[in-house]
Amino acid sequence: MSNVPSDWEVVIGLEVHVQLHTRAKVFASSPWGFGKAPNEQVDPVVLGLPGTLPVVNREAVEKSILFGLVVGSSVPEHCSWDRKNYFYPDNPKNYQLTQKDFPVVVGGQVEIELPGASRNVMGEHKFIRIHHAHLEEDVGKLSHAGSGSLVDYNRAGVPLLEIVTEPDLRSSAEAEAFLRSLVAMLTQAGVADCDMEKGQLRCDCNVSIRRRGADKLGTRTETKNLNSISSVRDTVIYETARQIRELEAGHSITQETRGWNAELGRGYVLRDKEDAHDYRYFPDPDIPTLKISRETVARLAKLVPENLYDRQRRYVEKLGLPYTAASVLVNDRALAEWFELAVAAHPTNPSGIANLVANDLLRDLAASAGAAGSFDEAVPAPVSLSSCPIKPAQLAGLVKLTDEAVISKQQAKEVFAEMFKTGQDAAAIVDAKGLRQNSDTGELEKIVQEVIADPAVAKSIAEYRAGNEKAINALKGPIMKCTQGKANPVLIDQLLRKFLG
Template identity: 40%
Template sequence: MSEFEPVIGVEIHVQLSTNTKMFCGCELSFGDPPNTHTCPVCLAHPGVLPVVNEEAVRRALMIGLALGCEIAPRSIFHRKNYFYPDLPKAYQVSQFDIPICGRGEFVAIREDGSELRVGITRAHLEEDAAKLTHLGGRRAGAEESVVDFNRGGTPLVEIVTEPDLRSASDAVTFLRQLRQTLLFLGVSDCSMEEGSMRADANVSIRPVGTHEFGTKTELKNMNSFRFLERGMDAEIARQEEILRDGGRVSQETVHYEPETGHITSLRSKEESHDYRYFPEPDLVPVAPDPAWVDQLRDDLPELPLSLRRRMVDDMGLSAEDALVLTESPELVAYFMEAAALADPKACANWIRGELRAQLREAGTEPWESKVTPAHVAALVDLLAIGTVSVPAAKEVLAGMIETGDEPAAVVEAKGLAQMDESDLAGVIAAIVEANPDQAQQLRDGKDKVMGFFVGQAMKQTGGRADPQAVQKLVRELVLGS
């Protein structure tokens, strides 16, 4: 048991997937040739004037409402001044003391089903900087650096949490479920790899039982949750070592090298007053009509937390089922459509189990496959009324994936209907007669041999026998009971 407790807060930058940039009409693009989506506004020519993208405001409000934030009746933009080649104006238009979304709270669910409550400090609108690429070495060691202004001016929402997280694994649980919620809102594609979602973690440690915060470091810009978790753990371990040796943690920005597992320092952290924030004189305040905000609140889609609670409380699913099935809006929609037609628990089992397993080989998702939710429900019903056995149902599913036919048609075409008991009785009698040794073992009380009879019956009927009916018939024949 460590004598130190980690204290973690995170800052998440989310690129909004609007059609155009935050303050100009340039199209948003990813992967287009560099510097093909620029104009005088996002290249900071003198005398140009920015105009706020209303769709970006709408999406920022949706995020704030989903996070339970207080919505500011009137928020303003500030200039955040710093000089860097990715910022042609030499300031970033951001929000400072009056963000569009104030305090809120996000509830995540850990794998063990317990709740993880994370305070949201704020969520504000800003513009992204251009993209710098360093060639021939990293940063200071690079031979040259090139800049792509396509990304410059992309609408961003920065979400800042309270320092409420107490482990790297909790931080990642929170981030994964926050990401999921943003995907359900449809505001961003939240790709860590492409940089449309980026997370920084503020990490400090303090002796267990104390309340004062230690000096924090900022772990920058990891492009996967896995690396972020490892990076936080490495940084926590580094700080513990410093304190144990009687040293002091210095406030700085650090970087985690996934290849080596090492933490390196980037630069000492700027104090916020270094940015010389001042109100942006070229933009009017954002004052959303309260009726509009109410409308947006009413129109929010059902979010993963509520869906998961409903699946567990009303539909009889396990917490784990619910976590898996709320992975994406598409999967939820697919499951809900099936669950409206047949037993939800059985639909959940078949969709997250056999269907996904069989589709994985082809690299497809259920909603992209030929199998409709209604057909999954029909298969579940065929099982429930005993038309097919479980092994046969798996074969039926394979046929459905291949042809897109409804399960009854596949059953018919492949002759997979379960045999009725009188037909099955003849098959079992023949198996028992042909295997007197195994029959004797059963009489001697070696129940394990039952597996042999079930296997034989499945083989001879091509999977059309109900295993339970087989066991019952064998017992009657061999034991007379």
């Protein structure tokens, strides 16, 4: 995973820009969404027409506060906006409304899980501190066509939460794990959709290195606008190697802003410190300081879902799930809640339910829907459970039938497939297909006695009685044949042992 020489330590801080899941833009009533014709989602405010004024979108502020609550920040009493002034055609007012001094989220932490030694072994957990997160407006998109330039302001004014970490990350693997955990938290709380293919999550990555054990941080570089988790990982690996090479060659690191070419797999210098913009920040006079009432905070606190890893620990420790199934379930809140509804309907075998959900149900859902836009190739995209033909209580019913030996595990697979196809209850399918096991002790006793009496099996009986345990299995075939395969295998085993014993 890491090819950093052991005497160097890499220090990473991330700035993650997330488009919030809101109906309207952050300072205008214009709606926004992906895939519209250029400049279709604009209004006088978005375009910065003379005389227009921003009005803070309450939904965007509340989603930001919700994020703060998810990461355990202390929600500030108030927040305010500042103007960041710079000229570029994608910026309709030539200033961006952002939060410099009083952001909406201060502090907090994100728990991460590093990869374990293998897929079914849990890796190390760590906490990454959040410095702050501020709510700002996205800019439009400038493109060059022939001799001219074209600008599309659909993205301008889309609410953007910039989440800034402390420099707590120490490897590319930790950066990856952080982003996965962050995305899970954002999506599970309904704060953001985080679809990287749609540009809903972009990252700036600060990297420095220092001698292991050193207190002082090295000079950092910032690589901007990374639009996938793999480019963040690759940037960290590339930048770490480059900086070690520079320092070991006796050069120093220049504080600079860099870009990343994902196709070539290499970084490049955008501008150095001397060329840094002077943004001439000042408090926006159009937006008064916003008071965040404790009533609002209390109301939003109720919307905070159970933390990903708290849920995982609960599944493993309280419900007795294997780590692998637990880790799959907790990654998708809707799936986990679906699972819990099934457990509520049949509380005695959570693992049995988990295995069906994490394996069979997920597989069939993914196959029937086709994978939705995945933000990260290593983690399956959330599946849509709204169209799932099986309801949680129905799945519980199937596991219950298996647990009560009404059907065998092999039959359960067949019933599951039918349930997924038709949405019928397991019991109805079992009855319709005549799959119900014969557990009638009286009837089975008769059949067992008849089979034992058959001279054709006398040899196997003798072997069993002589101590060959496995010889008993030779008797089960004929019994199954007599019952068209419906005999309860557990019961047959018991009966055989009783009569032969």
